Amino acid sequence: MYHSVTANANESKGLTISIKNLETQFKFLKENGYTSLHFDDLQSLKKPTDFPEKTVIITFDDVYVNQLEYAYPLLQKYELKACFYIPFQYIGAVNAWDKDNEPIMTVEQLKAMDSKTIELGLHSFEHRRYSDLSIETIQEDFDKCKAFIIENTLNVNNTLAYPYGNFPKKTQEQLAFFNILNENKIAYGLRIGNRVNTFPFKDNYQVQRLDIKGEDSLKAFEKKLKKGKRWF
DSSP states (O other), rough: OOOEEEGGGGBBTTEEEHHHHHHHHHHHHTTTTTOOOHHHHHHOSOOOOGSSSSEEEHHHHSOBBIIIIIIHHHHHTTTTEEEEEEEGGGGGSSSSTTOOOOBOHHHHHHHSOOOEEEEEEESSSSSGGGGSSOOOHHHHHHHHHHHHHHHHOOEEEEEEEEEGGGGOHHHHHHHHHHHHHTTTTTEEEEOOOSSSOOOOSSSSSSSOOOOOOOTHHHHHHHHHHTTTTTTT
């Protein structure tokens, strides 16, 4: 799981990663025989034995312009696929939820990326924590996403990355939330997690993502790939 990308190596920390570190990681994946997939690719895998042995799904949240400028060319250079997750209300604007005025791609920029490299997915409409919202409000958020996608003829996969990795944890609220996902034909829901996933997933609505930090060394990146974050 990635977020912002920067050309300044001194800013590579937390949710922001430098081009240099990102390229080092992508080069490692390419040279060590990893296969990158889109979530749409999973639908053609009928059984675990169809799954490539060393597989990653690379994800970027928030569709920042810096991802288009810096990550997208690197993905093409190393022939890797990635999934970009869109907070639809902020397309063509800035990430107001963080108040740091990071520009977000326009519809035209989203459409300009090669779909063989980039799979687009949902990151909610308003980028709010699902655990703070009623079921009715969550459905309204989905309705707004659908309307935007149709109006702008975007090709968006039915995979949802939860804003802040957040979703209801209490049993009844969680069941209602997962029912809403099912009713809206969401195939996979992505959280933040500490473990490497196995396929088929134990729970399609709790697919775990490893949070790659800007300050991670290549050794730390390699260990996360193989063992998740449990080794810390």
